[in-house]
Amino acid sequence: MAISTLSSPEFLDKVVDFPDGASYELVHPITDYRACHDGTPLEARILYTCKWLGSTGDQEYVMKVKVQIPGNSKTDIPKPEEGPSTTTALELKALETFRGANSAYAPQLLGFKRxxxxxxxxxxGGYLTYTLMNKIPGDTLFNLHFWGLPEDERRDIVQKFLKILRTIYELGIQPEDRGLRNIMWDRETKTCNxxxxxxxxxxxxTITDETKELQRWGLARSPPQKWWETWFSEGH
Structure with missing residues (x-):
């Protein structure tokens, strides 16, 4: 495995102790540490690969760390909160649903800590939250340059993706953050998550229009629009 060149915030402990007594060491950052503005309160996040200190093997896990942060204004300091944020609460609910259904098509929740x-x-005084998940094999379709893959492989991905997405819909969950960056593909085992x-x-x-759904995720090309069609579609 290549060593990550991403930086890790100095204030984060390298070992995270969970309520069940298990300890995990943060090994390599997967993403940059950056602010995310989708939920409330304002927070930053970073993802790591990590390992369980009670194991003698080399199995890796994924740790998502969320940090409540102040805004840009020096006078408007937010009140420290206990957390989790609205987006973390949503993700925990989804992961618990997948765990209850024994789903093999999405991350499994292994632990959570505030x-x-x-x-x-x-x-x-603000919160830190740690969400521990299994590590999904492969890489994202964004990193794999989906549209540069062989046509037969792209076709296989699309068919398996639609099957998985229908399964997730059947659990009552409709993903809203669609994109190639959120689709994992393992080229060795030909599995999608x-x-x-x-x-x-x-x-x-359930999915009623496969073509539109694939376009939303970046798995199908949208038909070209004339400039006035785009202009009207944006509400002008």
Whole structure:
């Protein structure tokens, strides 16, 4: 495995102790540490690969760390909150649903922890949350350059993706954060998974228009629009 060149915030502990007594070491950051504006309160997040310190093997897991942060205004300091954020609460609900259904097509929730930020953190007294999940094999279709893959492989991905998405809809979950960055593909085992459920809504429906759904996820090309069609579609 290549060593990550992404930086890790100095205020984060390298070992996270969970309520069940298990401890996990943060190994390599998967993403940058950056603010995310989808939920409330304002927070930053970073993902890591991690390992269980009670294991003698080399199995890796994924840890999503969320940090409540102050805004840009020096006078408008937010009140420290216990957390989790609205997006984390949504993701936890989805992951618990997948776990209850023994779903093999999405991350499995393995642990969750809330902590209070110390004086060396961005917002002392605010929350830190840690969501522990299994590591999905493969890479995202964004990183794999989906549209540069062989046509037969793209066709296989699309068919397996639709099957998985229908299964997720049947659990009452309609993902709202659609994109190639949230679809995992393992080229060795030819398996597909969907990740990141911070934004979704409950549904009793199923997929009614496969083409439009694939276009929303970036798995099918949208028909070209003339400039005035685009202009009107944007509400002008």
């Amino acid at each position: 902590a209070v930020q110390s004086d060396s953190c961005p917002l002392p 969907i990740i990141d459920f911070e934004m979704w809504k409950e549904t009793k429906q």
